Amino acid sequence: MNETHDPALASWLDSANAPGCDFPLQNLPFAVFRRGGSGENWRGGVAIGDAVVDLARVHALGLLDGPAAEAAAAASQPTLNALMALGPRHWSALRLALSRALRRGAAQSLRPCLVLQGQAEYALPARIGDYTDFYASVHHATRVGRLLRPDQPLLPNYKWLPIAYHGRSSSICISGQPVRRPVGQRLPPGAQVPVLSATARLDYELEVGIFIGPGNALGEPVHIDAAEDHVFGLCLLNDWSAREIQGWEYQPLGPFLAKNFATSISPWIVTLEALEPYRLPWTREAADPQPLAYLDSPGHRARGAFDLQLEALLQTPAMRGAGRPAQRLSRSNFRHSYWSVAQMVAHHTVNGCNLQPGDLLGSGTQSGPEESESGSLLELTEGGRKPLVLADGEQRGFLEDGDTLVLRGWCAREGAARIGFGEVSGTVLPARMP
Numbered sequence: 001m002n003e004t005h006d007p008a009l010a011s012w013l014d015s016a017n018a019p020g021c022d023f024p025l026q027n028l029p030f031a032v033f034r035r036g037g038s039g040e041n042w043r044g045g046v047a048i049g050d051a052v053v054d055l056a057r058v059h060a061l062g063l064l065d066g067p068a069a070e071a072a073a074a075a076s077q078p079t080l081n082a083l084m085a086l087g088p089r090h091w092s093a094l095r096l097a098l099s100r101a102l103r104r105g106a107a108q109s110l111r112p113c114l115v116l117q118g119q120a121e122y123a124l125p126a127r128i129g130d131y132t133d134f135y136a137s138v139h140h141a142t143r144v145g146r147l148l149r150p151d152q153p154l155l156p157n158y159k160w161l162p163i164a165y166h167g168r169s170s171s172i173c174i175s176g177q178p179v180r181r182p183v184g185q186r187l188p189p190g191a192q193v194p195v196l197s198a199t200a201r202l203d204y205e206l207e208v209g210i211f212i213g214p215g216n217a218l219g220e221p222v223h224i225d226a227a228e229d230h231v232f233g234l235c236l237l238n239d240w241s242a243r244e245i246q247g248w249e250y251q252p253l254g255p256f257l258a259k260n261f262a263t264s265i266s267p268w269i270v271t272l273e274a275l276e277p278y279r280l281p282w283t284r285e286a287a288d289p290q291p292l293a294y295l296d297s298p299g300h301r302a303r304g305a306f307d308l309q310l311e312a313l314l315q316t317p318a319m320r321g322a323g324r325p326a327q328r329l330s331r332s333n334f335r336h337s338y339w340s341v342a343q344m345v346a347h348h349t350v351n352g353c354n355l356q357p358g359d360l361l362g363s364g365t366q367s368g369p370e371e372s373e374s375g376s377l378l379e380l381t382e383g384g385r386k387p388l389v390l391a392d393g394e395q396r397g398f399l400e401d402g403d404t405l406v407l408r409g410w411c412a413r414e415g416a417a418r419i420g421f422g423e424v425s426g427t428v429l430p431a432r433m434p
């Protein structure tokens with residue numbers, strides 16, 4: 001922890017000091033933005049209160065120096081890959097410089113660099129070369145496994161390694177982009193021949209996204225104690241899923257068309273440095289297998305987990321028509337994850353696989369220990385058998401056309417400033433048959 005985490009810090013920008021604000025001075029997350037509808041160049045920005053600090057303008061005005069200036073220059077581009085590649089020393093220098101410049105009492109030299117978030121639109125924060133989705137919540141894996149394989153919910157490898165599949169990066173969407181209901185093959189119950197149809201079991205998955213910073217060379221594994229130096233920060237991620245397509249296609253090679261039609265992420269990336277006050281010890285129950293040495297270390301045991309609160313909300317077309325806000329479906333916390341961020345990175349690279357700046361990892365659906373803490377409709381409705389009854393009497397087994405699904409995340413505790421992730425939202429469009 002350092003001076004940027006001091007909960008007493010306040011900004012000369014009053015909106016950053018409002019209770020419950022996602023973006024106080026202690027957060028300073030990164031996005032790629034421009035003024036909405038302006039046709040301006042995309043460039044990096046940092047959130048403060050209800051505004052964005054335009055890092056291209058900070059760079060052009062020459063307001064910083066040293067590694068902070070180098071970081072702002074790298075962040076002036078239409079993607080954050082160059083900033084991500086610079087590493088923790090540069091990210092930290094920029095954070096410190098912005099924290100000092102935005103503090104109450106500082107000269108307001110950054111004022112000409114502010115753009116209101118209400119006037120901004122966002123792009124994907126990086127050129128995402130590769131996307132890997134993990135399966136790191138044992139509560140999710142157990143509940144889903146029980147639906148698919150009642151006799152053996154968890155396969156024997158689950159407690160030994162962080163399971164994942166390689167996903168698709170071309171269909172990663174930024175928050176607000178609509179999502180088209182996919183068409184695919186499914187095998188109707190009792191049938192011998194599959195049919196092609198729009199999925200009737202469209203679901204969301206409440207996940208944390210992990211953006212990679214500096215990569216590792218091909219053939220050179222990342223040690224678990226160095227793993228977090230390769231992580232730029234965390235965002236919110238919705239792994240949209242078509243459950244009956246998944247059920248028919250997923251064996252033996254894993255998810256394919258059930259997942260690769262869309263993955264939505266939040267625009268803001270919260271750095272690990274901002275999350276420092278919310279670290280927790282990483283623990284493994286004594287009755288469970290303890291990790292192999294490459295997935296374990298005293299440092300990781302001391303601080304490898306994060307206390308990140310998560311929630312999923314749904315707004316149906318009827319709610320929207322009546323002017324009612326989205327209704328919460330469930331809450332959870334990243335602290336329950338069976339595998340940590342550092343373990344995912346160490347495992348991903350143990351065979352020499354090279355991660356690159358801007359690569360994205362999904363944490364897997366972050367369901368908590370209680371059934372009400374489930375991060376997907378598959379779990380909440382027991383495979384659609386027990387539809388949710390919403391506040392206005394509507395029912396949902398799975399998502400319907402026009403539904404808007406919203407994920408939010410934040411960190412809060414006594415003695416630290418509350419910081420938020422903003423949100424990722426997406427609205428379901430009707431299917432298009434080939």
Ligand code: MN
Pocket residue numbers: 133134205207239362364365
């Ligand atoms: Mn997933």
